[in-house]
Amino acid sequence: SQTIHQWPATLVQPVGSPLSLECTVEGTSNPNLYWYRQAAGRGLQLLFYSVGIGQISSEVPQNLSASRPQDRQFILSSKKLLLSDSGFYLCACGGLAGTDTQYFGPGTRLTVL
Amino acid sequence: AQSVTQLDSHVSVSEGTPVLLRCNYSSSYSPSLFWYVQHPNKGLQLLLKYTSAATLVKGINGFEAEFKKSETSFHLTKPSAHMSDAAEYFCVVIKQSGGSYIPTFGRGTSLIVHP
Numbered sequence: 001s002q003t004i005h006q007w008p009a010t011l012v013q014p015v016g017s018p019l020s021l022e023c024t025v026e027g028t029s030n031p032n033l034y035w036y037r038q039a040a041g042r043g044l045q046l047l048f049y050s051v052g053i054g055q056i057s058s059e060v061p062q063n064l065s066a067s068r069p070q071d072r073q074f075i076l077s078s079k080k081l082l083l084s085d086s087g088f089y090l091c092a093c094g095g096l097a098g099t100d101t102q103y104f105g106p107g108t109r110l111t112v113l
Numbered sequence: 114a115q116s117v118t119q120l121d122s123h124v125s126v127s128e129g130t131p132v133l134l135r136c137n138y139s140s141s142y143s144p145s146l147f148w149y150v151q152h153p154n155k156g157l158q159l160l161l162k163y164t165s166a167a168t169l170v171k172g173i174n175g176f177e178a179e180f181k182k183s184e185t186s187f188h189l190t191k192p193s194a195h196m197s198d199a200a201e202y203f204c205v206v207i208k209q210s211g212g213s214y215i216p217t218f219g220r221g222t223s224l225i226v227h228p
Contacts, residue, residue: 046218
C-alpha cells in the first residue's frame with residue numbers, strides 16, 4: 001500500500017517569508033495527489049490536486065502554489081507567507097477512480113508569526 | 114453538486130455506550146462515501162467506505178455505517194465506545210470535476226469519550 005512522507009513535521013515562519021513543503025509517495029505510480037489545509041477546529045479544505053506531472057488544479061484562490069516536478073513528488077510553496085496561512089497541511093494520494101481510498105501523510109504544522 | 118453535512122460538531126459519550134456520528138450527503142448520482150478518522154496532530158485514516166455494494170458497511174475498530182438512499186444519510190455507529198475512539202471524524206463524498214474525482218470533506222465531528 002501507499003506510504004506518504006511529508007516534511008518538515010513542524011515549521012515556524014515569520015510573516016513575509018517563503019515556504020516550501022514537500023510530499024513524496026511510495027508504493028504506487030501515477031497517483032492523484034492532493035494538498036489540504038486544516039485550520040484549528042475546522043474541517044479539511046482542498047487546496048490543490050494533481051493528476052500527473054506538471055498538472056495542477058487549484059480549488060481556491062490564495063497565497064499558495066503547488067508543483068509536481070516528478071510523478072511521486074508534490075510541493076506546496078509560497079513566496080510571502082501571511083498570518084492566515086497558519087494551519088495543519090496534509091498531503092494525500094489516491095487512485096484514479098471515484099471509489100479509491102485516499103492515503104494521508106502525517107502532516108506539517110505551520111505557524112506563521 | 115456533491116456535498117456532505119456532518120450534523121454535530123461535537124459528540125460526547127461515556128465509555129461502553131453506543132456511538133452515533135451523523136452525516137447527510139447531497140449527490141446528483143450514486144455517490145461514493147467514506148468515513149475517515151484523525152487522531153490529534155496525525156494524518157487521516159480510512160475507517161470504511163461505501164461504493165454501491167452492500168448498504169451496511171463494516172470498517173475497522175468495530176465501526177460500521179449504513180447507506181440510506183431514501184434519507185440521503187451515511188451515519189457512523191459503534192455499539193460500545195472505547196477511550197481510544199476519541200478523535201475527529203470526517204464524512205467524505207466524491208465529486209466529479211472534469212475527468213477527476215475530488216473528495217469533499219464534511220467539517221468534522223469531534224468524538225469525546227468519558228471514562
